[in-house]
Amino acid sequence: MFRRREAVPFAFVAEADRFRSNVTPPPRPRASRSQQVSRALVGLAVAAGFAGSLLFGLPALQPDQAPGHSQRSEASQGR
Numbered sequence: 001m002f003r004r005r006e007a008v009p010f011a012f013v014a015e016a017d018r019f020r021s022n023v024t025p026p027p028r029p030r031a032s033r034s035q036q037v038s039r040a041l042v043g044l045a046v047a048a049g050f051a052g053s054l055l056f057g058l059p060a061l062q063p064d065q066a067p068g069h070s071q072r073s074e075a076s077q078g079r
Contacts (some may be wrong), residue, residue, distance in 0.1 A: 033037070
């Protein structure tokens, strides 16, 4: 493997993995009432879209249960 020929010249570079900052970032600004309402409406629209697709998609996935309808093809019927 590749080996360094010289030692690390600065001690803080070697200790950088355990360095912790004592400066806290500023707090995030709170969302306004209109932002909260718009996020809620977008969430409701997405949930309604999923529910609607499930509501309209499930009948298409059901096998046809019409009375008098047989699943036999013409090839399986004797001619």
